[in-house]
Amino acid sequence: MKPWKKYQEDVSTYFTSLGLEASTDITIDGVRTKHDIDVLVKSRHVGFDITWIVECKLWKTPVTKLHVLALREIVADVGADRGIILSESGFQSGAQEAAVLTNVQLTSFGEVREIAQNSFYALNLRELYDRVEVCRERYWSISKQDRIEAGLRPDSCGFGYSGDHIVRCCSALLARAFRGIYPFQSDSLEEVVLFGEDKIFESSKEVIEIVEKLTGELEGKLDAYCQSR
Template identity: 50%
Template sequence: MAVDWKEYQQEAAEFFRSLGMTADVDVALQGARTTHDVDVVVRSRHVGFEVLWLVECKHWKSPVSKLHVLGLREIVTDLGADRGILLCEAGFQSGAVEAANLTNVHASCLANLSLETKKDISAMQLRDIADRVATAKSLYWDLDKSYRIKVGLRADTFEHGYSGDLIVQYSETVLGE
């Protein structure tokens, strides 16, 4: 747990970096109307599009009020960002949660973000493994049969032994389940 607000910003940036995104701390961005100082700017690419998230870190002992959520919503709009994330380990007043509902501003804390993203991270890792299995299958079948036998990737006809094809099939079955 961070001891001051600067350390809290660094923890937040590190969290987003752990998800494979870029995260810069203390960034000044020019909006349509004015310049905004943002605690953490998170960028990534998703299906060919640049994604921009603005993260405000409140290392406070009291819950965040609705005014801070509304302020972040305006900054997100002015900068044309995809999402605003307001982080505070002390929580949020009920009006703040209500102001964030059904908007592109998410109010949370680092601990909850970790829990919320755990399922998505696991799904991404499984997709990555499935892609690797598909690549292995393609590479396996691209090899000539005699070469596969020679290097021990399969037994000769009517012999028992290692089978690269069975391993790929088994991997596909396990991932499918």
């Protein structure tokens, strides 16, 4: 594989590893014409579709102003949210000036990995927080007896699934994930019950995967209860 092609594929693979949809060498329709895109990145967060157009410049010379202006036109023509030019050889001063106060970002692959990862995880954590809060409201809007019958909580003297414990556990995990200090260990009662007192959480990605699973299961049970009414 040629170096420039591997560069594109590495960029695509990275965005995919974050849970985004990424494709290389894509042709898309704009309002005025078709455009060939190095990497097209798509995702959906908090009910909004997000589209990024990524140009990969594995060149020996800095990117010029003309390339920035060209990407700005493409972004506008296809209605993308952001354009990103990745260059490992930097950018001419005119290119940097052309990107100021626009939705085109000039960076390198190494820099975008750090920025995109942090931004993506922050979006995910915020979205999950909102979902957990909605679950909390839905859970407590149901009578105790109905929660028992729907399998949302155990009987008074029994053991079993508890939506309240799930909400508490997810809230505790997200609160510490927002601080971004890893690793951390189970410390709330709900976390210890679910994962054991020796469980170590290593990253935002791990917390997101766990909370996503727990929240999705609770949402399913709440939906099932609503459908049975």
